[in-house]
Amino acid sequence: MNKYSIAIVGAAALVAASAGVSAQRGGRGGAPAGPANPAIGNQQAIQEGEAIYNQTCTACHGKDGSAGEMAPAVAAPSRRYNRVTDAQVFDAVKNGIPQTQMPPFGGRFSDDQIWKIVAYIHGLRGTAIDAPTQGNAANGEQIFWNKGQCGTCHMINAKGSLLGPDLSNLAGMRKTQSIVNALTKEIHRIPGDGGTHDSVLMPLQTYQPVRVTLADGKVMNGVLRNEDSFSLQVFGTDNQLYLLERAKVKEVYYQPKSLMPTDYDKRLTPQEFQDLMAFLTRLYVAPLPPLPGGRGGPPPA
Amino acid sequence: MDQYRQLRSAVFVCLLFSAAAMVAAQVTDQELLNPDPNDWLLYSGTYNSQRHSLLKQITTGNVATMQAKWVFHMFGAKDLEAVPIVYKGVMYVAQYNRVHALDAATGRVIWEWQRQPANVGWQRGVGIYNNKVYAMTGDSSVIALDARTGNPIWEARPSQEGKRFQGPAPFVAKGKVIASGSGQGGGFIEAFDSETGKPVWHWNAIPGPGEPGHETWAGDSWKNGGTPIWVSGSYDPQMNAIFWGTGQPSPDFVGDNREGDNLYSDSIVALDLDTGKLKWHYQNTPHDVHDWDSMEMPVLIDTVYQGQPRKLLLQANRNGMYYVIDRTTGKLLVGTPFVSRVDWNKGLSPEGRPILTPGHEPTVTGAKTCPSTAGATNWPSPAYNPDTKLFYLIVQEGCGITFRQSANTQAGQGGSGTAYMESPVPEENWQLFVRALDATTGKKVWDYQQVSSHHYGPGVLSTAGGVIFAGEQQGEFTALDAKSGKPLWHFNTGGLITAGPSTYMVDGKQYVAIASYANVFAFALP
Numbered sequence: 110m111n112k113y114s115i116a117i118v119g120a121a122a123l124v125a126a127s128a129g130v131s132a133q134r135g136g137r138g139g140a141p142a143g144p145a146n147p148a149i150g151n152q153q154a155i156q157e158g159e160a161i162y163n164q165t166c167t168a169c170h171g172k173d174g175s176a177g178e179m180a181p182a183v184a185a186p187s188r189r190y191n192r193v194t195d196a197q198v199f200d201a202v203k204n205g206i207p208q209t210q211m212p213p214f215g216g217r218f219s220d221d222q223i224w225k226i227v228a229y230i231h232g233l234r235g236t237a238i239d240a241p242t243q244g245n246a247a248n249g250e251q252i253f254w255n256k257g258q259c260g261t262c263h264m265i266n267a268k269g270s271l272l273g274p275d276l277s278n279l280a281g282m283r284k285t286q287s288i289v290n291a292l293t294k295e296i297h298r299i300p301g302d303g304g305t306h307d308s309v310l311m312p313l314q315t316y317q318p319v320r321v322t323l324a325d326g327k328v329m330n331g332v333l334r335n336e337d338s339f340s341l342q343v344f345g346t347d348n349q350l351y352l353l354e355r356a357k358v359k360e361v362y363y364q365p366k367s368l369m370p371t372d373y374d375k376r377l378t379p380q381e382f383q384d385l386m387a388f389l390t391r392l393y394v395a396p397l398p399p400l401p402g403g404r405g406g407p408p409p410a
Numbered sequence: 411m412d413q414y415r416q417l418r419s420a421v422f423v424c425l426l427f428s429a430a431a432m433v434a435a436q437v438t439d440q441e442l443l444n445p446d447p448n449d450w451l452l453y454s455g456t457y458n459s460q461r462h463s464l465l466k467q468i469t470t471g472n473v474a475t476m477q478a479k480w481v482f483h484m485f486g487a488k489d490l491e492a493v494p495i496v497y498k499g500v501m502y503v504a505q506y507n508r509v510h511a512l513d514a515a516t517g518r519v520i521w522e523w524q525r526q527p528a529n530v531g532w533q534r535g536v537g538i539y540n541n542k543v544y545a546m547t548g549d550s551s552v553i554a555l556d557a558r559t560g561n562p563i564w565e566a567r568p569s570q571e572g573k574r575f576q577g578p579a580p581f582v583a584k585g586k587v588i589a590s591g592s593g594q595g596g597g598f599i600e601a602f603d604s605e606t607g608k609p610v611w612h613w614n615a616i617p618g619p620g621e622p623g624h625e626t627w628a629g630d631s632w633k634n635g636g637t638p639i640w641v642s643g644s645y646d647p648q649m650n651a652i653f654w655g656t657g658q659p660s661p662d663f664v665g666d667n668r669e670g671d672n673l674y675s676d677s678i679v680a681l682d683l684d685t686g687k688l689k690w691h692y693q694n695t696p697h698d699v700h701d702w703d704s705m706e707m708p709v710l711i712d713t714v715y716q717g718q719p720r721k722l723l724l725q726a727n728r729n730g731m732y733y734v735i736d737r738t739t740g741k742l743l744v745g746t747p748f749v750s751r752v753d754w755n756k757g758l759s760p761e762g763r764p765i766l767t768p769g770h771e772p773t774v775t776g777a778k779t780c781p782s783t784a785g786a787t788n789w790p791s792p793a794y795n796p797d798t799k800l801f802y803l804i805v806q807e808g809c810g811i812t813f814r815q816s817a818n819t820q821a822g823q824g825g826s827g828t829a830y831m832e833s834p835v836p837e838e839n840w841q842l843f844v845r846a847l848d849a850t851t852g853k854k855v856w857d858y859q860q861v862s863s864h865h866y867g868p869g870v871l872s873t874a875g876g877v878i879f880a881g882e883q884q885g886e887f888t889a890l891d892a893k894s895g896k897p898l899w900h901f902n903t904g905g906l907i908t909a910g911p912s913t914y915m916v917d918g919k920q921y922v923a924i925a926s927y928a929n930v931f932a933f934a935l936p
Contacts, residue, residue, distance in 0.1 A: 185526060267556065267563045275561035340516040350520065350558060352499055352513045397567060400549055400574065 143196020147221075148228035155232055158225030161218065166226070169210070174233045179210060184233035198227045237288060237390040238280035242383070249388025252381050262368060265392060271348050272332060273316060273368065278394040288389050292373040292382075295366070318364035319343060324357050332368065437497055437538050437557075439584060443647055448915040450496045451538060453579035454791060455871075455912065457645040458710035461793035463913045466875035467920035468935060473877050473889045473899045475936055479921065480517030482930040484510065486528055489908055490925035492535030493579065493869070495543075496914035497557075501923065503930050506533045506548040506577070509555060514923075515916040517932060523560035532908075534641070537580035537587060539604050544580035544587050552580055552589050554607060564607035568593070568600055570614075576640035583645045583652065584683055586610055590654070592638030597657050599639055601686060611686030615639060615656045615674050623673035631668035636660025637675045641705040641789050646721070646737065651680045651689055653723055653737065655704035662701040663772040663830070664814050671696040676704050678725060678733075680740060690740030692762060694727045699772055700754075700779060700812055701830070702729040705789040710737060713799065715850050724849060726792060726803050728785030729754070731764075732852035746852040748787075748845070749807050751780035751838070772812035776831075780838070782810020783830035784866070791869035791910050793878065798846075798892050800855055802878050804867040805845040809833040832864065842867055844880045844888075846895060856895035858888075869910025871922070879922055881907035887924055887931070903931055 148154035163172075171177035174184035183190075183198075192198045202223050205213035214223065253259045254269075262273035279288065317333040321343060331345035341353040341361065355361075373382060437451060445451050447464035455461045468476060484490065487505050495502045501514040506529035511520040529548035537544040542554045542563060552575065554563040568575060572594030581588040586601040596616035602609055615637035617623040624632060636659040643654035659668060659675040674688075676695040681688055695702045709724040715734070723737035730752035734744035742762030755764035770779045784806060792803035812830040832840050842860040844867070847853065860867060860882045868881040877898065878890040883906055889899040905927025913922045923932045 181526065181528075191527065264556070264559075264561055267561070271556065271559045271561070275556075275559065277562065334520050335513075335518050337516070337518055340513060340518055342513050342518055342520045344558070348558070350500070352515065352520075394562070397549065397551060397565060401572075 143194050143199070146195040146199070146224050146228055146231065148224045149195070149231065151228070154225045155228045157222075158227070158229035161222060161226050162229050165214070174230060183230050190234075195224075195227050195231055198230055199223055202226055235284065236281055237283055237285040238393040240285070241280065241390040242285060242386045244380075244383040244385075244387030246384070246387040246391050248381075249384035249386065252377065252385045253388055256381070257373065257377065257385060272344060272346060276389070276392055279392040280390045281393045281395075285386070285390055288386065291369065291371075292385075293371055295371045316367060316369075318366070318368050320362040320364065321351075321353065321358055322360040322362075323353075324359050326359070333363075436541055438540075442539065442582065449498065450494065450912040450914045452495070453493050453535060453537075453581065453642055453910075454644065454707060457583065457647065459644040459707050459791070460709055460711065460796070460872070461791055461870065461910070462795050462872040462874070464874045465913055465915055465920045466873065467915070468873065468877055468913075468922065469875040470877055470891050470898060472935055473875070476889070476899055476901075476922070476933050477936055478901065479515075479932045479934045481932075482510070482512055482517045482519075484508070484928050484930070486530070487928040488530045489532060489906065490928060490930070491532050491577075491909045492925055493910045494912045494923040494925065494930060495536055495538055495579075496912065496923070497538055499916045500557075501914075501930075502536045502538065502543050502557075503925065504533065504536045504545050505529070506531050506546055509536060509543060509545045509560065511543075511557070511560065512930070514914060514921065514932070515919070517930070521560040523555050523562070531577060533577040533579075534909075535579040537582040539582040539585075539587070542604065544582065544604075546575055546577060546580065546589070550574040550591070552587055552602060552607070554587070554604070566602050566607040566609065568598065569609040569612050570595070570598065573598055573600075576638055578640055578642040581642040581645075581652075583647075586683065588642070588652065590639035590642070592635065592640075592657065594635065595633070596635040596660075597637035597639040599654055599681065599686070601683075611684075613681055613686040613688070615677075615679075617673065626670040626673040628667075628669035631670075631672075634660045634668060636662070636672075638703075639705075641707065644708050644710050644723075645683065646710055649680075649689075649721075649738065650683050651737075652683050653678060653680050653708040653710065655679075655706060655708060655725070657703040657705065658695075658698050658701045663699055663812055665697055665699045665771070669697075672698070676702055676729075678704055678708055678723065678735065680737065692733070692735055692740050692742060694725075694731065694733065695729050696763065698729075700729070700770075701783045702727070702785060704728070706787055707789075707791045709792060709794050709801070711794055711796070711849060713796075713850065715743065722850070724792075724794065724801055726787050726801070726805075726847070728781075728788055730781040730786035731755075731758075732801075732847060734850055734852070744850070744852055748803075748847055748852055748854070749781055749805060751807070751809060752786070753778075753780045753809075772814040772830075774814060774817050776811040776813045778809055778811050778833060780809035780833075781806065782808055782832055782840070783812060784808075784810065784832070784840070788866040790866050790908075793870040793872035794849060795872040795878075795892055797874065797876070799849050800846040800892065801849040801852075802844065802846050802870045802872060802880075802892070804870065804880065805843045805857075806840055806866065807843065808840040809835070809838040840864055842882075844870065844878070844890060844895065846878075846892075858890055858895040858897065865906075865908075868907045868924070871911040871913060873913060879911045879913075879924075881909075881911065881924055881926070883907055885926060887911070887926070887933075901931075901933065903927075903929065905929060 169180035176182035203215040260269040264275045331343040334342040343351045501512040508524040543557045551565045553565045574593045576591035585604045588601045590599045600612045638657035659672040676698045677691045677693040679691045723735040725733045732748040745758040754770045810830045844858040846855040863883045865883045871879040876892045878892045881887045885903045887901045903926035907926045909925040911924040921932045921934045
């Protein structure tokens with residue numbers, strides 16, 4: 110086992126630890142803590158909770174709590190929840206949510222089982238910021254902008270490039286392991302955004318690289334934002350947007366690989382990788398605190 | 411070197427493509443001041459809020475052949491009030507907590523920004539400046555997004571505690587983003603630095619103790635609040651002034667508890683853009699008890715008035731009166747009814763103050779007043795065509811009955827008043843029109859009668875092609891001859907229309923766009 114894989118394993122261990130500790134940063138601060146969840150920290154109990162969740166909850170709330178066809182995400186990168194604390198989630202599961210489709214499960218599961226479900230959801234909600242990895246984050250920032258060339262495609266707080274995903278809130282949206290995978294594995298799962306505005310016309314979230322040859326022979330490279338049988342919306346490697354008609358395009362070549370390099374374990378030394386992770390797992394934009402009286406309402410007529 | 415590495419290296423090479431295809435996103439001050447007619451950069455089209463486009467590919471002669479080119483469905487949305495904003499072929503449409511950037515020629519999505527929770531509250535779209543799009547969140551923030559990607563850049567709340575934004579399209583001028591709302595202490599307007607989101611100034615519609623106007627609220631009644639401000643306004647760069655309407659005092663239908671004029675409720679205010687300081691005000695409805703807010707868009711025109719070139723402000727108010735104001739001084743020049751029945755005043759004093767007729771205070775059994783509380787017009791925007799010199803608006807003819815909850819007039823005991831109803835007398839019942847007024851006199855020139863729906867119609871759009879576009883709340887989108895009001899074209903959008911239309915041009919083709927229920931439609935000639 111080389112130093113690099115130690116770093117990965119270490120990060121994974123931190124994820125596992127953080128899942129049980131403090132996944133509730135960000136949401137609706139100031140909510141009463143309520144009774145403690147007896148299943149927190151009990152790996153077997155959390156696994157049992159996951160099993161119940163997968164049998165009972167996924168039809169509406171989706172796998173991994175990332176939103177389904179009938180109900181919102183219970184664990185979403187936006188980290189804005191109506192039910193913040195374990196006690197509040199417990200209440201929703203046990204008693205249901207009035208005036209919604211959420212039924213009470215108190216008659217079906219014991220309190221003990223419900224706490225296990227809640228412990229599983231608690232873990233789902235954790236992201237990297239809950240337990241940033243060890244390392245020199247300041248050095249990691251230097252690596253991000255220089256040796257790592259991350260800013261060539263990515264943006265942080267309006268600095269950098271627009272080609273790839275914005276990373277300003279990376280640690281608030283992804284788990285540490287997911288970030289490690291993105292840096293080191295060609296095939297890695299990208300979690301959905303869990304938004305409750307369902308969308309039937311989502312633009313492509315894959316950042317599919319394309320090479321487009323226009324009718325006049327000019328060639329352009331970029332990532333596909335969207336396409337249909339008659340048009341293409343391409344964001345060029347020059348950070349400009351191109352709205353193209355297929356009728357005026359000679360060829361669209363879909364590049365087989367993402368623009369994202371996945372060999373950072375080889376490009377960087379183990380210490381550099383560790384420092385980069387220390388930086389990335391601290392990229393966080395905290396939501397503004399909740400307003401008194403709940404959500405913003407519509408204006409008066 | 412494989413494809414992937416070639417592409418990586420391509421990142422560093424800025425290739426040149428056909429200029430026609432490339433879309434930049436850098437809206438400058440100059441473009442906002444003198445917009446390319448191909449773009450629609452502001453909620454009201456231009457800073458003077460004339461909602462008049464110089465595009466004239468679509469004319470009275472060919473509009474009959476206009477057809478739908480695309481529809482974009484905003485899944486889960488409803489009652490959209492956003493005006494489609496377009497810059498160089500990219501359209502931005504929004505509701506709370508969501509913005510969609512679309513290819514304006516195809517309706518295809520370029521990027522989307524959304525966040526939880528879903529919110530279908532009434533929100534009137536975005537502002538755009540430099541490389542940012544400014545949108546509203548459901549939890550009372552203005553959020554700046556990168557116009558090219560939707561990446562969030564900054565987010566700001568009202569700087570005073572207890573205040574909340576209420577859904578205007580953020581208004582951008584001279585590096586400031588302006589939004590408004592209400593809350594503790596009443597309605598407000600606040601300006602933020604467009605780059606950083608830092609607050610620049612905050613103007614309260616209800617003056618605090620010691621400030622001029624505070625004495626127009628008896629006792630502690632100023633603390634009741636009200637005066638919500640939920641629509642944006644207009645801007646005169648030469649005067650460095652913005653012109654906004656303000657909301658009604660609270661409680662809406664009971665005035666005993668708040669004797670006085672209740673400044674600056676139901677007013678048009680001129681504020682200095684840099685400081686937010688009040689330059690002048692004109693109060694349309696002093697001591698309002700009918701919920702006649704002044705959210706109707708102030709329209710700025712420069713024209714000859716009584717032989718003199720003047721800088722005017724026009725407003726058709728919810729209270730049934732059409733106002734022509736010298737916007738350099740705030741002096742009222744014309745105040746005249748624009749609907750057939752206005753019974754609550756018998757004219758204006760030389761200073762512009764309404765001379766009230768008795769019997770229109772809300773009572774427990776109800777008091778009839780014309781127009782009704784819904785207003786002779788309401789927030790949907792009017793338009794002004796400098797060619798015809800006509801002012802076009804949605805008009806509601808009718809009367810209403812206003813009630814209060816209790817006859818007890820002791821402070822705090824009178825209740826907020828219950829509500830109002832439209833008059834049950836058939837000839838006083840709600841009837842909608844698209845109406846053209848002579849801009850400087852307010853005299854009616856033509857009417858186009860709409861099917862009544864007991865809801866306001868959407869906003870109006872004027873074009874240099876001589877065509878007026880006006881939706882009907884029940885879903886028909888209609889083209890009218892600007893000179894005669896004659897209907898020339900219509901399309902059933904299949905949903906309620908509660909938004910104003912806009913127009914733009916891409917690749918030599920003029921489009922007209924409007925949001926209807928949860929969809930955005932774009933029309934053009936074949």
